Amino acid sequence: MTPEIQIIGLAGLPEVRPGDDLAALIVEAARGQGMSLEGGDVLVVTQKVVSKAEGRLVDLREVKPSPYARELAARMGKDARLLEVILGESRRIVRQEGSVIITETRQGFVCANAGVDASNVGGGEMVSLLPEDPDRSAEGIRAAIAKELGVAVAVIVSDTFGRPWREGHTNVAVGLAGMSPFLDYVGQADPHGYVLRVSTMAVADELAAAAELVMGKLSRVPVAIVRGFEYGQAEGTARELVRPPERDLFR
């Protein structure tokens, strides 16, 4: 038996706008490519289109920065209105140095700029925020597809994060529905009888990373289908992927 996974990009989505039914657009884009979603597929959807559909957009021209945001922005050489938005999406600052600001977001993620992003949003002075509750966003898409097509898929909302120690960004899961974020080898014996003690794989992050390989940033492929990955249907949330601060040696 050859284990094989396919990752198929959905290229035909229109520009997503606030209020759009994202699940319907995804089903339609798949049809337009002559495909149908199948039970067991993992659908990876970028945060950007989820945030757009949910209207999680801010026009910087309407933002009034606080004195603190203005002071920090001046030190960092950034737009004070953008800093105001970033701080509004943050619980606390984890690190700030030079032009870098890493915060704990309202959702609990640790990332640069609290996930606030100006790319692919429509030009001008619009920025996108992370979905209010990306697990709920994923569950909404999962449930709509189950209802529309009668198939059980898992859904991952992905975003592009940096990381300590390593250069470059990778896509990770910020929202999840229909599967556990982990595949757990703890306590299982390997072929030599050695019992693996700590091997919990963050497969939701690996699926998000895999999907990014067909997405690119410029080619308007905001959704990918991962087909052939074996997982058990389960409830699960991307919040499980966040290490509790009290167990984190790097916060």
Next chain:
Amino acid sequence: MTPEIQIIGLAGLPEVRPGDDLAALIVEAARGQGMSLEGGDVLVVTQKVVSKAEGRLVDLREVKPSPYARELAARMGKDARLLEVILGESRRIVRQEGSVIITETRQGFVCANAGVDASNVGGGEMVSLLPEDPDRSAEGIRAAIAKELGVAVAVIVSDTFGRPWREGHTNVAVGLAGMSPFLDYVGQADPHGYVLRVSTMAVADELAAAAELVMGKLSRVPVAIVRGFEYGQAEGTARELVRPPERDLFR
């Protein structure tokens, strides 16, 4: 045009032993699955089989722990001989707390236990070390396949690392040949004309993560072929993925 990638696990490798010609075993395993490697394939090979082929194995029964290793091991509740091996593979300790030790390895990576690992090594008291120079390991496999089959593949040596802030492990690239570890969107304009400032994707890490999805830890799939990922042939090393300590906010 539908962007599509396949990830195909190679299941037929025998137990790898010191001195084995890993490239030859890979070519043979692919043939055994009725496949041939093609130009443009990315071959992801786990550190474990590379280390075995290179004889990077240590029998703990032959290790004499130093007083410092003994003291640290007692505090951590670990085997002092294992600690001795970990310290020998490390340049410095980045964090140590409870039973966790995160070091900078001789190769420059920051990871738990300096990459020293007891799973899938052959039971008993054997542990595996990271390859001395995983880029050289990758280049050796790449060159042997180019010579044997006349095709240009890229090769990634992958290992399973934890990370700050997020639970669970993911596979990352520790060795690389035949491609750049990055795909760079810096300075390109998105469809709205917004010029992306910082979007360097660590595609080598994403390829390693994608490959893990067909590998599992227990199913003896130490090699995967990623087919359909577009990249330019280039020299590249996994060391580029390591953030220089002076630019790292978390060391």
